[in-house]
Structures are given as C-alpha cells and as structure tokens.
Amino acid sequence: MKILAVESSAVCASAAVTENGRIISETYVSAGLTHSQTLLPMVNSCLETAKLTLADIDAVAVANGPGSFTGIRIGVAAVKGLAFPDKKCYAVSTLYGMAHNLIGADCIALCVMDARCSQVYTAMFDCGEKVSRICEDKAVMIAELPEMVEKAKKDLKKDVIILGDGAELCYNYLKPICDGVRLAPPAIRCQRAAAVALAAENGAGKEMPANELVPVYLRVPQAERELKKKRSENQ
Numbered sequence: 751m752k753i754l755a756v757e758s759s760a761v762c763a764s765a766a767v768t769e770n771g772r773i774i775s776e777t778y779v780s781a782g783l784t785h786s787q788t789l790l791p792m793v794n795s796c797l798e799t800a801k802l803t804l805a806d807i808d809a810v811a812v813a814n815g816p817g818s819f820t821g822i823r824i825g826v827a828a829v830k831g832l833a834f835p836d837k838k839c840y841a842v843s844t845l846y847g848m849a850h851n852l853i854g855a856d857c858i859a860l861c862v863m864d865a866r867c868s869q870v871y872t873a874m875f876d877c878g879e880k881v882s883r884i885c886e887d888k889a890v891m892i893a894e895l896p897e898m899v900e901k902a903k904k905d906l907k908k909d910v911i912i913l914g915d916g917a918e919l920c921y922n923y924l925k926p927i928c929d930g931v932r933l934a935p936p937a938i939r940c941q942r943a944a945a946v947a948l949a950a951e952n953g954a955g956k957e958m959p960a961n962e963l964v965p966v967y968l969r970v971p972q973a974e975r976e977l978k979k980k981r982s983e984n985q
Contacts, residue, residue: 751808754832755947756793758785758825759817759844760863760915765792766943767800767807771951773944775799785824793832809838811950813941815966816871816887817844817863822965833960840955841963842946845887848914849875850945850954851938857911858884858902860895860931864916868892871968874902877911880952889968892923899928913939 752769763785766776777792777799797803812829815822822844833839845861852859855877863871869891874884884902899910912921913934924931933939949955 751951752802752806753809753811753840753947753950754793754796754804754807755811755842755943755950756789756825756828757813757844757847757941757943757946758789758821758828759813759815759941760821761818762915762940763788763792763821764941764943765789765796766947767796767802768944768947768951771948774802776942776944778942785821789824789828793828804832807837809840809950810960811840811842811946811955812963813844813847813946814841814963815844816865816889816968817941819965819967822967826963826965830960830963833963835960837960838957839960839963840950840957841966842949842955843873843887843966844941845871845873845914846875846881846883846954847946847949848941849873849877849881850948850952851913851942852877852911852934853881853948853952854879855911856908858906858908860899860910860912860920862895862912862914862916862920864919865889865969870895870916870920872898874898876906876908881949881954887966887968892920895920895924896927899924899931903928903930915940
C-alpha cells in the first residue's frame with residue numbers, strides 16, 4: 751500500500767511517501783517558514799521525486815495532534831483535501847507517530863512536546879519489533895514525568911529514550927533524578943512524516959472518511975482560554 755503522509759504539528763514540517771514500510775521519498779523543512787507556505791509544495795515534491803501522482807496513492811495519513819494548534823489545523827486541512835472524495839484517510843497521534851522513529855529498538859519511548867507553562871504533551875510507548883502504547887496522550891506538568899518514567903522502567907525493565915521537540919527540556923529535568931534515561935539521536939528526535947505513514951500502516955492510526963478527520967488538541971487553544979478569562983473578569 752502506498753501512503754502519502756504529512757506532519758506539521760510543530761516547528762518542523764515534513765511529507766513522505768512510503769510503500770509497505772519502505773520510504774520512497776521524504777521532504778523535511780525547518781526553515782522558520784509557515785506550514786501554509788511549505789506543506790503542499792513538499793507533498794508535490796515527494797510525489798514528483800517518487801514519479802507518482804496522487805491517483806497512485808492508496809491512503810493519506812496525518813499527525814492530527816497534539817501539537818501546535820495552527821500547525822495541526824493546516825495538516826488536517828491539507829489531508830482532507832488530498833483524500834477527498836474517496837481515498838483512505840488515517841489520523842495518527844503525533845506522539846504515537848513519533849514513537850515509530852524508534853521501532854526496532856528495545857526501549858521505552860518517552861515522547862514529549864513542549865506545551866509551555868512547564869507543561870508537556872506526552873505519552874509513553876514500548877518499542878521493539880512493534881510499537882505499543884503504555885499510556886494515553888495527555889498534557890502534564892514536567893514535574894509529573896519522574897513518576898511516570900520510574901513506573902514504566904520498573905514494569906518493562908527497559909531504558910527510556912526521550913524524543914520530541916520537548917526532549918532536551920525534559921532530559922535536563924530528568925537526568926539528575928532518573929537513571930537509564932537518554933536523548934534520541936538528533937536525526938530521529940523530532941516528528942517525521944515517514945514515521946506517521948509507518949504508524950498508519952502498523953495499525954496505530956484511525957481510518958476514517960476525510961470529512962470526519964478533526965484535530966486533537968488535548969488543551970483548549972490559548973485564544974479561547976484568554977477569552978474565557980476576560981469574560982470571567984468582566985462578570
């Protein structure tokens with residue numbers, strides 16, 4: 751099955767085409783440009799490099815959150831358009847997709863994205879020949895991570911590898927108090943569209959019609975939080 755995947759949940763953005771677990775083409779950008787400028791050109795580049803057209807693609811996959819509210823919306827909107835009207839469409843957790851960077855490693859993946867205000871979006875995964883969940887995606891205070899890490903290490907008897915755009919922040923916090931914790935190598939530390947495609951292929955994504963695809967935020971967007979705060983102050 752040929753899968754076209756996009757990842758735009760954080761500062762970096764990427765697109766990839768895979769077939770049966772093999773990366774055919776992948777484009778990755780971290781140049782400070784907006785995803786609205788880069789995402790569709792990257793999709794076109796991936797297809798052209800692979801000598802394919804959208805008609806050759808069997809399914810489209812996207813990391814639909816958690817992550818940047820704007821980035822997720824752009825990725826979801828792009829995939830809804832690419833998949834419409836009748837292509838298979840897969841929604842993949844950003845964190846679950848990220849963990850597939852470590853497939854084949856015998857470790858626990860601690861996936862973390864900086865949610866600001868000393869919080870992270872996080873989930874943990876048992877990585878081996880397959881990637882399986884240890885806990886659901888959630889927003890937590892960084893101070894809650896040591897208990898999560900120690901429990902997972904005790905249960906699975908494996909070291910923990912941290913990845914995601916919050917990896918260095920969390921590693922610096924955990925290193926003095928938790929043994930057996932290390933950073934993923936830079937080349938596979940952040941989100942990648944190829945990992946999203948692999949996650950979808952391995953059953954880690956939810957198949958749905960394009961019109962049912964929606965972002966998953968975990969937290970209320972900041973604009974809504976500020977509006978709610980102003981309303982409460984004015985009452």
